[in-house]
Amino acid sequence: MPEEPLLDVLRHTVGPAHVLTGDSLGAWEQDRRQRRPQGKALAVVRPADTVQVAAVVRACAATGTPIVPQGGNTSLSLGATPDASGRELVLSLSRLHAVRAIDPHNLSMTVEAGCILHNAQQAAQQAGLLFPLSLASEGSCTVGGNLASNAGGTQVLRYGNTRDLCLGLEVVTAQGEVWNGLRGLRKDNTGYDLRHLLIGSEGTLGIITAATLKLFPQPAAQLTAWVAVASIEQAVVLLGLAQQYLSAGLTGFEVMGRPALELVARHCPQWRVPLLAEMACPWFVLLENSDCESENHARNRFEALMEAALAADCIQDAVIAQNQSQAQTFWQVRESISQAQAREGLNIKHDIALPIARIPAFVAHTDALLAQAIAGVRVVNFGHLGDGNLHYNVQAPVGCDAAVFLREQEALVNQIVYDTVAQFGGSFSAEHGVGALKVAQLEQYQSPVALGWMRAIKQALDPQNLLNPGRVLRR
């Protein structure tokens, strides 16, 4: 079937206003965060509901047209934008944005895939509850994309990754059928867990159209502390103490290397970095304690933890935020690191995970290998230590042209970092997924047996290879 009839079918299915073609589709074709070359879509189609999504997929299946599902277009791994061929249809879930239901007794809510994460959080809050998923792009990313990529963020330590927050899914298959698996059940052992197979499959096995998500009681109080430590070993010991003293109250444990914070001090002077000037320490930790009782109780627990940490000689100094505004400043410093790094110049980013106990040895080993390979190279290391997740970024030596550095050294730097990650039993993609960006890494570092299974599953569920082809697995 030639191209025009497909577009006609789509216009008939979703209405002509929702089939976009032409040259001004940059908002859907450009992976904005990566600033990579713009793709070229056959068209952008915006179905209104699940039935229309299924009809679009059937039309594509009939014509062999590849589909790129897209939510908020905030992928960091080229997972949701079309390639340059002009053959791929972008299927935007943006019109499926309803919060379908909130069930306070069951502590769950059902939202559509295109619902922006921030709006889902707000809906839960208005019901007096908490949807804890929280990440930098929450103002524009969508719940469907969070599920497709199993997003992480800052609350994983307590609440898990996105997959741990999902009770049920509604999915359109590669054949354009609808699987209604929207259940709010906490226990359900009736066959293979298709929900978990779909979550994190980055749109390659099915298109998530809605999800039932877990909600939690809102904490009564949140306290935030900023701690200076003498080494990353000390940070790991402090993490163990914090887990013991705060238990499930520990909702954040972020680690930041001194070079990362020095960039914030230089490029984001509106934020005063706590303890940076006062302490010569190489590492800093941001802790968050979410308490179900009261601010008073939270403060007592935090103080007990700090006493124990001082006694164990694993902290050098600490500041507990005196109010919500100071706590927000602590978080803003943490969240300004990427921006400060960008202002310093282009850099080579890694989103890696390691067993927590091995992080100190990994950091020492990889820092040394990089210093040996590239004189003057700067490591800007920070991340979610509580999850073993580091953003281990590599910046050009002072005075080097960053673009030249990237062009000449990216392959070598990636090889050093990822080889060492593999050697330490870690993951080359902790929370950003594979997308089109890391397909080669998946082939290189994932077990051949696991890869064989993934290919067999893809072939079984999407034999025409229509759903996000070339992402995760090579086309």
Added chain:
Amino acid sequence: MPEEPLLDVLRHTVGPAHVLTGDSLGAWEQDRRQRRPQGKALAVVRPADTVQVAAVVRACAATGTPIVPQGGNTSLSLGATPDASGRELVLSLSRLHAVRAIDPHNLSMTVEAGCILHNAQQAAQQAGLLFPLSLASEGSCTVGGNLASNAGGTQVLRYGNTRDLCLGLEVVTAQGEVWNGLRGLRKDNTGYDLRHLLIGSEGTLGIITAATLKLFPQPAAQLTAWVAVASIEQAVVLLGLAQQYLSAGLTGFEVMGRPALELVARHCPQWRVPLLAEMACPWFVLLENSDCESENHARNRFEALMEAALAADCIQDAVIAQNQSQAQTFWQVRESISQAQAREGLNIKHDIALPIARIPAFVAHTDALLAQAIAGVRVVNFGHLGDGNLHYNVQAPVGCDAAVFLREQEALVNQIVYDTVAQFGGSFSAEHGVGALKVAQLEQYQSPVALGWMRAIKQALDPQNLLNPGRVLRR
């Protein structure tokens, strides 16, 4: 290839002492808990390690011999015993019972599939940590079986099902390859989540040989309360309050109908059922509060909860256990229900899950349907209300022959219960799985789209249909 050469190969692989044949294999052939007819194994093979498991599977693949993986043989769904054909090889994981490693900083441990759950709990405890999975058969069930069936139990409310406690797996595929996915990572988005696909697949997609499991800090104190409520609606309201006041400290919320406790009082007189004689209430709740601070703090929180519950008029009376021994008695009463029921006579068991908010309406509706269909029928209802999981069991009318009742009414009772479960958006198998017992229910109540996916996945990963054939999916 005839049968003898296979057994010769197996004897060569695992040693002649570990290939058992003949007529005294009842311990492996009999599903002890169900007291169903005994199967007949081709042989029982007991490999010593993962390499031997893989070699056994390759030998079976070469001869087209079906394999039934078995752990502690405590399946409640005929999931781990051979059929009557005499063609199926029982592959016992019992010799793979090592605790390979405990990593206190990473809060994880790696154990082999045949490790008895109680031994895994003990190993964690000796390291000063908690492995929270806890169920009635923990003295004989194995971690591999817990994973294969995604076991639930009494701590799910706080710690999740077995799948939520697993960070990584080692698996032998249907082709006899070994996938080493033993990682202690909290975040890892590198392709499809094969771990979650394997967990709960009941030995039909691969044979789990080892797992890396999550550990937790041990609670500083545990308190247990026994509460009388005027209705199951009140129990649901109390659950919401308990979640709000105790947050993650709430590790148990069990509900028991009066008829269940009256059976305990009659058949297990060594346990005094709290409040049963004093209160005419139709429902009772057992709550457990695991506190990371102190017994004092736990008691204060519990008392605050009870005050709030009295103010909300959702409890009639409550007893807080004064010491560990009284707390154990509370749990023993709860755990004696199945035994008391058995002493009362054969009964029709259901392991169902529902959205928590719909449980009161479900119970009223189903009780009425059963009473209408079978005069004098007795419902013995209890379960893990915090997980929406009821053991909604049906006992013959007083004076009826239980065996006749079972023979004549089981199909009708199951139809009434499962149809209503489906109507209320629930699951016909919350924590016991499908096995060979509920294959027809899976076909009847699971979505056809989901079933199609499951069959396609089974075909893709085990095209010879050698791994536990006929369990979960029809042969």
